[in-house]
Each structure stands twice: as structure tokens, then as C-alpha cells.
Amino acid sequence: MLSKVNSIYQSCEKQNVHICSSIQESGILLGIQTNNMQVAIQSNNFNNIFNYDIIYQPINILFSPDSMLKFIDICEQLTKKKLDSRVLTVLEIICNKKIYELSCFIYKTCSYIILEFQSNINLSKVYYDKKYFEQVYLYIKEAEINEDEMIKYICKFIKNITCFDRVYYCEFQEDETGFIRCCLNNSNLNSLLNHHFPASDLPNSVKNLYKKNRYRLISDIQNNNIEIFGLNKPLDLTQSFYRKIGSTHIKYLHNMQVRSSASFSVVVNNKLFALFGCHSVLPNYTEKVVLAKIHILIELFSKRLEDNLNQKFKMNIYKKNIYIQKFISIYQDQNKNLNNIPKENFDLLKNTFQANHIFFRSNKKWGNDHEIPTEFKNLILSFLKNYKDKENIILINSLASINEEFRKFAKDLAAGMLLLKFDKNFSNLIIFLRPESLQQIRWCGNPNDLDLQTDGLLNPRNSFQTWYESVEYSCKAWDNIDLKLAQNLYYEFLPKFYLYEKNIKKYLSMNTLKFLRKKNYINNILSFLKK
Numbered sequence: 001m002l003s004k005v006n007s008i009y010q011s012c013e014k015q016n017v018h019i020c021s022s023i024q025e026s027g028i029l030l031g032i033q034t035n036n037m038q039v040a041i042q043s044n045n046f047n048n049i050f051n052y053d054i055i056y057q058p059i060n061i062l063f064s065p066d067s068m069l070k071f072i073d074i075c076e077q078l079t080k081k082k083l084d085s086r087v088l089t090v091l092e093i094i095c096n097k098k099i100y101e102l103s104c105f106i107y108k109t110c111s112y113i114i115l116e117f118q119s120n121i122n123l124s125k126v127y128y129d130k131k132y133f134e135q136v137y138l139y140i141k142e143a144e145i146n147e148d149e150m151i152k153y154i155c156k157f158i159k160n161i162t163c164f165d166r167v168y169y170c171e172f173q174e175d176e177t178g179f180i181r182c183c184l185n186n187s188n189l190n191s192l193l194n195h196h197f198p199a200s201d202l203p204n205s206v207k208n209l210y211k212k213n214r215y216r217l218i219s220d221i222q223n224n225n226i227e228i229f230g231l232n233k234p235l236d237l238t239q240s241f242y243r244k245i246g247s248t249h250i251k252y253l254h255n256m257q258v259r260s261s262a263s264f265s266v267v268v269n270n271k272l273f274a275l276f277g278c279h280s281v282l283p284n285y286t287e288k289v290v291l292a293k294i295h296i297l298i299e300l301f302s303k304r305l306e307d308n309l310n311q312k313f314k315m316n317i318y319k320k321n322i323y324i325q326k327f328i329s330i331y332q333d334q335n336k337n338l339n340n341i342p343k344e345n346f347d348l349l350k351n352t353f354q355a356n357h358i359f360f361r362s363n364k365k366w367g368n369d370h371e372i373p374t375e376f377k378n379l380i381l382s383f384l385k386n387y388k389d390k391e392n393i394i395l396i397n398s399l400a401s402i403n404e405e406f407r408k409f410a411k412d413l414a415a416g417m418l419l420l421k422f423d424k425n426f427s428n429l430i431i432f433l434r435p436e437s438l439q440q441i442r443w444c445g446n447p448n449d450l451d452l453q454t455d456g457l458l459n460p461r462n463s464f465q466t467w468y469e470s471v472e473y474s475c476k477a478w479d480n481i482d483l484k485l486a487q488n489l490y491y492e493f494l495p496k497f498y499l500y501e502k503n504i505k506k507y508l509s510m511n512t513l514k515f516l517r518k519k520n521y522i523n524n525i526l527s528f529l530k531k
Helices: 002-014 046-050 065-079 130-142 147-162 204-212 247-255 288-333 343-352 374-385 404-410 480-493 496-507 510-518 521-530
Strands: 022-024 027-033 038-043 086-095 098-109 112-118 166-172 178-185 215-218 225-229 260-268 271-280 357-362 393-396 416-421 429-434 439-444 466-471
Touching (some): 022 027, 027 225, 038 046, 130 288, 147 178, 204 260, 215 288, 260 288, 288 343, 288 480, 416 480
Antiparallel strands (some): 022 225, 166 271, 357 429, 393 416, 439 466
């Protein structure tokens, strides 16, 4: 099933939603030229609120003197890249002879310094519970990390402080699908707990935006998008808080019966690991200052999560590497002949990879493993002959998705495979097998109910009703630990002269290589290393 979803998912990558020429109605955008501090572009709702045009005017007519100095200082630091890519600050803005303290985003894009603030300047002054925030901050910082408890604690804080109807935590899996690990909701929105979302709902082009722009609010999908006046081409609004809502996203939220949403990115090891998301059936105008406080908590959580996951990963690798080194040592003692290694040592390696079978091919001959049928071995060789990827480590969770003839072996022998190949003609292989692991996945809507527009983009799904899928012919998925262990085993097994040859060719120029080949120096070096 996922193969169909993933093929459609690729077409979503055409969406450059950050390149646009309009913003949400709830915000005002001004683009300032730093050489003269004049406004070069403005969103078309500015003059409706301030009763005058500011385009081509000096920006100081908008600010109090103190705020003007603060703004100039921020502009200089952004230009010199001494500040983060987006700054949130409070500025005194003058409107109709009154001064309003407004939280504003300032960032640099193209040749402009962009200023963004809310269009409803009459909103009451923002308030948040400082003690509550400090309590949550201390808990995330110092509590012994229990991921489920901490995630639920953060969701509860977000829900209490923003009044969204539903707050959830969506974690991204190895296959790019999303899994809702925690969900708190009011009765007017269904729970999404333990539901899966197809990868096509959030393509990589959008995930990359979430990495750069860590939090965003869509106050009301029924509001209009406001054009930016003065542009001669669309603007890169990656850092924008009020960037326009794309028509696909609006329809997606509408189909979920949601009117407002917010999102906060959990970035781990420079990868979008998860999202804290919020939904409401009514408009939500949570202030940017409050959202920024939530962002601080989630950045702290992300760092603790990263440290915890990295530590667990290193410990797992360290413990299991001991068994790999032991196996390699026995392999060396047996004159590098896999056929001479005792069965109990193969079992040790098999258990290290949580496999149910391990077998090998050495010098074009299969090992003495009578549990592996010849038909299965021939299917593996047939697959390898048609395998176009140059990777030497192959992880497959469903062999049946490659060739239906593997189905007959899925239950008792192998549904999935981890394969290490040591040469181009497949004469030396080590293969780990895992049996079928039957699963029932709870999807938020049928992931197969997808259709493409004429331009190749994906239409948003209409249904988000719970839909169950029974997954057959797949094994327990190989993960990053399995991959790392396989890499360690591969490089221990690979004859050292192959590695030297690879590195020699990598670091020497083509002219130098031609000269060395002509003089037969490379072959002499490699012959020496083989010995």
C-alpha cells in the first residue's frame, strides 16, 4: 500500500509554498531598504488600518524614537548575521496619534528587512502565566526524561495557555509517515491518538520549512490573503509568521473541520523529528509572545530528547558491537572461512540483528545452511541482478513488494531482509532474514484515497475517519541501529585493500591516477596491502 502512497507523495515536492506575494489577513508586512530606511513594499491592508500609505516613506513615521533606534540596531545585526534569522521584539507603533506596544517579527530576505505585526492593533495586552511557564520549563529541564509523560505534560501546557480544542504530538517514522503519540482534545474534535498519517500529508519540501520556521499560527482559514504591493516577483517568505495559507492547506484543514491551527517543530539531529500541533473549530488569535514561550519549551525538550536518543543509540551500538567484534575475531581465527565458524557464533550474530535466519555466499558458493531453500536463494540472486542501486547494504522490510514469489516464504522464513554485498558480481554476501510481523495500522482516513490535479499536485484528502489496514508480508522494520551495525560489520569484513583502493581513488586527481597506473604503482601498492 505505501508504495502507491509514496509514488504520489513525490509529486507533492513541486510545492514551493514559501515563495509567494501575499500574507494572511491577520498580519501586516513591510519591507524596508536598509540604505535609506524607506519602505519599499507593504501589504495592502496597511493603509486601511493606519489611514495612509507608508510605501516609499521613511519607516520612522511609524515608530516612537526609542523603537526606531531599537529597529535600526536589529537591522544592523541581521545584516551582519549576528542575530538569528528571525527576531521577535516589542516595538512602540504610532497609529492615529496613539502609541501601541506590539510584538513584531523582523527578519532579512532578499534585499529587504521585513517587519511583521498583527493587523488588529486594538487587541488587549498579552498576558501569560509566568509562574506556570517557569514550572514547565523546570520540569522539562530537570525531570528524569520519560518521553510519554513529558510529551503529555507539554501538550497539556499548550492546550491550557492557548485554549486550542485539540493539541497533539505527531512523530515521523522511518517511512516518512506520521504517528500521533499523544492527543488531548475537547468533545467537539475527535481524538487522533494512535492514528497514522500518510507521508503525502507533509512532503519533504514542507518539512524543510518546518525546520527553518519553528512555529506558526493560522488564526482563521476563512480570512483572506492580502497581496503585497511593490513586488516585481514573489518573495521568499520562509521566515514569515503570516505567510499566506496555500489553497491546498486551507482545503485540508476545512476537510478536517478545523478553522485555526498552530504548529511547533521538534528538530532532532538536524531532522524534523516531530510536531506539536493545535486545532480549533473557531478562530484562535494566540499572541506571538505566548507562542514564542511555547517555542522555548519545545526547543528545550528537543535538546533533551536528542541527547537521550543519541545516548541510547550509542549504548545499543556499543553493546552489540562487542558481539560483532567477537564474530570477526573467530572469522580471523578460522582463516577467514565462514564455513568453519561454529553455528553458535552465527546464532550470536543473528540475535544481535534480531533476525530469525542468517546465511551467506562465499566465492560464488552458498554456505551450508539447509534451512534456506534453493528457490529462495535464486530469488535473491535474481533480485540483485536487477538491483540498480549501488548501495552495498540493502534493507528491505517487504520482499513481497519486490516480487510476489517471496510471499510464500514470508510467514516461516523471511518477509524482510538485510543484505551485505562485498563485490559487484554478488559472489560474497551475508544475509539476515526476519519473518512476517502482522500489523494492524490505524490510519486517519484511507491513505489510498489520494488523487492528483492536472498539474501533478496532490488534492487534500476528504475523509479523516479512522480506517484500519492489515499489513501482511512485512517484517518488523529495520531501523537506524540495524543500519549502523550492518555498516560496522561490513567494514570489518571488507578486505582492507578495497578500502585503501577506494580512498586512493577518492583523493587523487585523474591525471595523478593515470600517471600512477602507467607506472604500475597503484597495483604494486594494492598487492602489498593484500598481503
